[in-house]
Amino acid sequence: MGFSYDKLWKKLIDEKMNKLDLQNAIHTTPHTIAKMGRDENVSMEILGRICKYFKCDISEVLEYKVEEDNE
Structure with a gap:
């Protein structure tokens, strides 16, 4: 499967943040947030x-x- 950002999304909920808040906090683009999504x-x-x-x-x-x- 690969990498999962589920823990990050849970952390955002715990911190009462949304993805836009994260984007602004770490100074990144919407494209980067979408890739993580x-x-x-x-x-x-x-x-x-x-x-x-x-x-x-x-x-x-x-x-x-x-x-x-599944072999």
Whole structure:
């Protein structure tokens, strides 16, 4: 499956923020937020800004989900 930003979206809810608030807080574009919404890759720089903003470890906003082999 790959990377999932579900933890980030839960953190936004806990912080009473929306995606636009996050976009403004980390100074990024709507395109980057949309990519995360589709669980696509974004740069480590963006992930670093998120961690710096929330003062957290990357594991609190991102996780890797292994796709099971159906063979």
